[in-house]
C-alpha cells in the first residue's frame with residue numbers, strides 16, 4: 001500500500017482525501033468546515049465520508065451511503081488536523097500502521113515562479129505567502145493548510161501542487177495583456193490561468209481512454225463547474241486558457257461575469273458611485289448565472305427554462321453563446337482539434353450545455369450524437385458520432401487523484 005494524503009485548504013475549511021496509489025483508490029475522505037473562533041452561534045463541523053467508514057471494515061468499500069458528522073469547536077487549521085487524525089484513529093485506516101508516504105497540498109497561485117509540483121521547504125512557504133499579493137483569498141488559506149499539515153506530519157515530504165502550473169507553457173503572446181508594459185511588469189499583471197490540475201488530468205485521461213499518444217493530440221477541455229474555464233492543449237501543453245490574471249476572466253460562471261468590457265467598471269464607479277470593493281463583489285459574487293437569473297446552479301436554471309421563464313432562458317443562452325465563442329477561438333488557435341472534452345458539475349451532467357456549445361461546429365468536423373449525449377451513463381464516454389472527425393468526450397475530473405499522482409512523482413521520483 002502507498003498512501004498519499006491530499007489536502008485542499010480554504011480559509012475556514014479544508015477537504016482531505018487519503019488515496020492508496022498502488023490502486024489509485026480512495027481510502028478515506030472528509031471535510032472540516034467553519035474553522036474559526038466559536039461565536040456561540042455555530043460550531044465547526046467535521047464530516048467523514050463513506051469511503052472512510054467502508055474502508056475501515058474491509059478492503060472493498062461497500063457502505064456507500066454512510067456519512068459521519070461531528071460538530072465541535074475547531075479554532076484553527078492545526079486543531080482541524082487533530083480532529084482529522086482522531087477520525088482516522090476511530091474509523092481507520094490506521095495512519096499509525098500505514099502512515100502517508102507524502103502529503104499533497106493544493107495551492108491556487110504559483111505565479112510565474114512555480115511550473116511544477118514542488119517539495120515544500122521554508123523558502124517555498126515564503127514564496128507561497130508572497131504570492132498572496134496575486135491571490136489574497138486563496139494563498140494564505142492554502143498556506144494555513146500546509147503549516148498545519150507539516151505540524152501534524154513532520155516526518156513526511158509535503159508537496160505543493162499549483163492550479164496555475166499547467167498553464168506556465170503559455171507563450172508570451174497568449175499571456176500578455178495589451179496594456180502599458182511597465183505598469184504590467186511592475187505589478188506582475190499577466191494571464192496565469194487556473195484549474196490547471198483538472199485540465200491536465202482530463203487531457204491525459206482522454207488520451208489514455210482513446211489509446212492515443214498525448215503528444216500527438218490537439219485538445220480542448222471545458223471545465224464547467226461553479227467556476228468554469230476552457231483550455232486549448234497541444235501535445236499535452238496548455239497553449240491558451242480562458243481564465244487570466246484571476247479566475248474572473250473568460251466563461252460565464254455560477255456567480256462570476258467572465259469576460260466584460262473593463263469600461264463598464266469605470267462607468268459604474270463614476271455614475272453609480274460603486275467602490276472597487278463593490279465592483280469586486282458584483283463581478284465575482286453577484287454576476288454570472290446568479291446575476292442573470294437568480295441562481296448559480298445550472299439545475300435551477302434548466303428547471304426555470306422548462307417552466308418558460310424568460311430570464312432563465314436568456315441566462316442559458318448567454319452561457320452557451322460564450323462557450324461557442326471560445327470553442328471557435330481555440331479551434332483557431334490550435335488549427336483544429338482531435339478531441340473536445342467536458343468535465344466538472346455542469347460539463348459532466350448537462351447535455352443541453354454540451355450540445356449548445358458545439359452544435360454549430362459541423363463545418364469543423366464536430367458532430368454530436370444526441371442519443372449518446374443525453375444518455376444517463378456515468379464515467380468517461382464518447383458523445384460524438386462515429387463519423388465525427390473530432391471526438392467529443394465527457395470525462396469525470398478527479399483533482400485529488402491528480403494531486404496525489406503529482407505528489408508521488410516528487411516524493412518518489
Ligand code: ADP
Nearest residue numbers: 224225226227296297298299344345346349350
Ligand atoms: P465546483 O466548481 O464548486 O467544484 P462542481 O464541479 O461540483 O463545482 O460543479 C457544481 C455545479 O455543477 C453546480 O453549481 C451545478 O450548477 C452543476 N451541476 C451539478 N449537477 C448537475 C446536473 N445534474 N445538471 C446540471 N448541472 C449540474
